[in-house]
Every structure is written in C-alpha cells, then in structure tokens.
Amino acid sequence: MPPDSPSRECVRRAEMRANTRFAVILSLLGAAVIASAFAACMFGRMDVPGRDVIRALLSGFGWTGGAGVNEVQRLVVFDIRLSRIVLSMLVGLNLAVAGAVFQGILRNPLADPFTIGVSTGAAFGASLALFLGMGARSLLGVGLLPAAALGGAMAALFAVITLGRIEGHLRRDTMILAGIVVATFLSALISLLKSLDEDSVASIVFWVMGSFQGRGWSHAVFALPYSLAGLAMIWMHARELDILAVGELQAMQVGVDLERVRLILMIGASLLTAAAVSVSGVIGFVGLIVPHLVRMTIGAEHRRLLPLAGLLGAVVLLWSDVLARILLPGGEELPVGVVTALLGGPFFCGLLKRHKRGTGL
C-alpha cells in the first residue's frame, strides 16, 4: 500500500463532502423551480404587472383577504398561466427522469425516452384517436386523447419487450434494436394516418411536435397519478439502477434480481414518458440532455442524479415553453418541441465535442 493512503476518516469525509455538494445543488435547483414558477407567470400576451400577478396567485390559492382581485387577471394568471407552468414542469421532470433511467438501463448515454419507442407509441395512440374522430370525446374531463396516448405508450413498451426477448432473456442490444423498429414502424403508421385524413393533419402534427397550448389543470391532474407511480417505482430501485448501469452480468453477480428490477424500472420510466407525451405530445431533447448534464456535474449515482435531473428538467422545459409562447412577434405560438430541439441540438453538439476531448461523460 502507498504510505499516503488516505484513512477511513478521509473517505468518510469525502462522502460527506459529496453529500453536502448534492444538498447545495438540490436546494439551489429547488429554489430555481419555485422562483421560475412565479417569474414565468409574468410572461404572456396580456400585460399583468408584478403586484397584480402576486395578488392573482394568492387569490387563486384561496387567499381571499386584501383588496378586490381583478377576475380577468386571476383567470389569466392562475387558471391559464400557472396551470400551464405546473404542467410543463411536471412534463420536464418526467422526461428528464425517464431519460436518466433509460440511459442507465441501456448503459447508453445517448438513450432517451424515445429510444425504445415508448413516446412514438404514445403519439401513435393519440393520432389514432384523432383519426377515428375521438379527439373531442371526453374522459375524466380531459378528452380521450391522453388516455389513447397512454395506451399507445404501454402497447409500444410491451411490443419492445416481446421483440427484444431472445430465448427468454431480454438483452440490451436487442432491446435498442426492437425500440428502433417499433418507433420507425409507428412513425410510418402516423404518416399513413396523416395522408388518409387531411382534416386531422394539423392536430396530428401538433402532437408530433409537442405543445402545451390550451392545456391546463385538468391535464396536470390527469398526468399526476401516472407520474407519481412511475417516480415511486424508479426511486425504490435507484440503487439497483446504479448497479445495472455497470453491467447486467455483474448486477446478477452482486445479487440483483435482474429481470424483475429491470422490468419495474422500464415500466416506471415508460409511465413517466407516457404521462408526459399524453398531455403534451412528443417533446425531444429534454430527456437526452438534462440527465447528461447533471451526470457530468454530480456523477452517475442515481440517488443524486434522478432528483437533480428531475428539477433541472422542470426548469428547462418551463422556460422553453415561455420562449415558445413569446418568441413569435404576432402572438402566434411555437410548438415547444421546436424550441427544445432548436436549443438542444447545438447544445448537444457542444457536449459531444467536450466528450471527444476526453472529459468523460
């Protein structure tokens, strides 16, 4: 042993330092989430002064004291803007956490919620519902679309798991291949639906690009239970996810029940993805870049990576949506998927360049 080998005490202290670092970043991001939520309420077509925003929010949360609140402002700030903000943050969180999980399971830092076809499945489910003219029907107050998207996502996951199985064992490489096949096939079906029915093209395109336009509290409420279930399934197996990210064989050798744990993690991440896509359409890059960025900062341990990725995903998608709302001068909205792709593409190239120079992932 080298004589300067650090003592146990040193290792413990290093462990504590890492925990402190995590706590600091976590609270900073947490504060950023809350501050962003309020700050984003200021942006929009109608000009609402800061004081009135606060007043409208307080009234929305049921605080009735103080001077009379402008009903219109309350409607705009609380019912329209805040609901959309909360929804975009929930979707951002879902996508980032799901991305981190898929990257870990597939041991591929370039994987994301789209790699194994789950989100294309969701988009196909929604497109099919639109094609069949069920877009206007209502279920639980949010229309049939989210439910159709959720169904499509889970069907795609099932197809990938079935196709990816060789001799009863699910393998990483066959799973990625199966995901690509399923995604490509479903994309083709979506194009087919588009060409068969001219009327629904606009709404299908809307789905494929992803947007929060016209979404509100009911959509957040729809997505919440699936998101919570997915997050719980993932959080309970975060340590196993660490071990899976090192290798399947080694995971079995240190006592991980591979097939069961991997299935739970995949269902959890798919639930998150499906919940996100079902209320917002397909939004790219958040699930790819955010986990990547956090991993570069804090390391790959998922009990630290997942919460930070979730919070950063929430902030990133929230501000992307604000940009989507205000970027075009005429008051028209961009699909938020366009904004994330425009921001994410160049950013990702930068990351790749850095990686090539040997800074690690």
Next chain:
Amino acid sequence: MIHVQELTCGYGAVRVLEGVTFHVAPGEMLGVLGPNGSGKTTLLHVLAGVIQPEGGRVRVAGQDLRATSARWRARRMASVPQKSVVTFPFRTLSVVLMGRYPYLSRWGGYTLEDLDAAVEAMEQTGTLPLADRLISEVSGGEAQRVVIARALAQAPEILLLDEATSSLDVARKIQVFDLLRRKNREDGTTVICAMHDLNLAALYCDRLVFLKEGGIALDGATDELFTSEHLSTIYETPVMVSRHPATGGPQAHFVPGRHVGASVRSPGDGDRDGKHTGC
C-alpha cells in the same frame, strides 16, 4: 462447498460444457485451465448462478443452485469478470459499495459497516487512494482492481475469478494473487480462478482442473498434473516444465516455432463475456 454433477450447458444450439463433474472442498485454491473456448467462463457463470445449466446439478453450500435467490448467491459467492468497462462516471467507492448490495435491507441505505467493508477492501487492493476518482477516468488496470475490491467487499465464502488479473502488470498480478492466497489461507475463502497464465496458476493454486472441449480433461494436485506431457497434450503445443528457482514448484516454458499445427478454435471463451442468454 461446491458439487457439480453431470453438468451440461450451452448457448442456443452450441454445447459448451458436457458432462462436467467435480467437487470443491471448502478452503481450496483451485485453478481452472484450458485453451480458448474450452468452457472456463461458462463454468464460472454457471457456478455463480447467472446462467442456467441445461442438465445436471450444481450444489453450493448444500443448496441446489436453482433453488437459491440472487441475494443468497451474492452473499456466498463473488465474481470478478475478465474486464469491466464502465461508461458512466461512478466514483470508485460507489462501485465497491455495490458489493454490499446483498446485505442491504429493502429500505435502508449503506451503513457505516458497509462503508468500512468497502474501505477495507479498497485498502487491500491498493485502490483507496482512488476512492474519490471516477471509474470512467481511471486506467483499465486500476478499474480492474476496483472491481476486485467490490468482490472482496461482498465478504464471500467463494471467490470466482475469470482471468481477473490478465489486464494487470506483473507486480499487480503478484499483489492480487498474494492477497487471494492470504484470503484463502487466513479466512478460509475458497478461490476458483480461470486462468491462461500457467505459471501464475502453478505458483498459487493447490489444485488444477483442465477443461478441454467442454469436458474435464484432468483434475488433480498441481504438482502431479503440471508436467510437460499433460500440458503439451492439453494445449497442443510443446511445453517444457522445470523447477522454480525460489519456490521449487513447477513452471512451464514454451518453445518457439514448434507448434504442432492444431486447429485454432474459435470463438474464444472471452467472447462469451457479454452473453448471459442461458441454455
């Protein structure tokens, strides 16, 4: 400790092991040798319970392996693969702590006891100075010693090593095998290592099992089996054996330019590392 009876195993239509029978007593230090593709890696995978045999029985510590859980196996047996490439930036200490996974309770995290076990394992493998480094950024040899530390942190009764030191330099090899011998002699750990390095096997293993074409060709004490005739037959190339000047044990010497022209078998058993598709 380990009873293997008429073991048959393969991948798809390819039979890799056929009718393998042997027993390992507690506290043995056993070398598994044989040419590429002879089934060494597969045998270790079957013993570790990560692939299921097609036929035959494997009993470890009195239990039929099929009736055991992954957790039960990981508390008794630790495996070190030939090499492990970790893409993600885990700190090396986190990787070693993964060896404590079979001891975790469902809701609890790693305890101070787990941390102590990890630190001790890192001390023994000389990786403690790397504790705060990222596994994706240390050298291949360092990463391999980290993985060996993880196996030690599992506090196993049986250590299964698959060419575990082939990526290490000579001094590190000796260091690791000295450590394995100490674990074997002092703690009574049973050590089973698949190896290509005949001389390293002769230096450290009390007993050798030679696999060839999926069956056991020879099984016995190192001093009896490690002869010019046996080695030349098994490896199909001339091998001379002399005495080690310091230990007096047997050592093999190879003769250049006199390969007897046996066909080269492929795929090598190292190629099977990524597969765990079972039989």
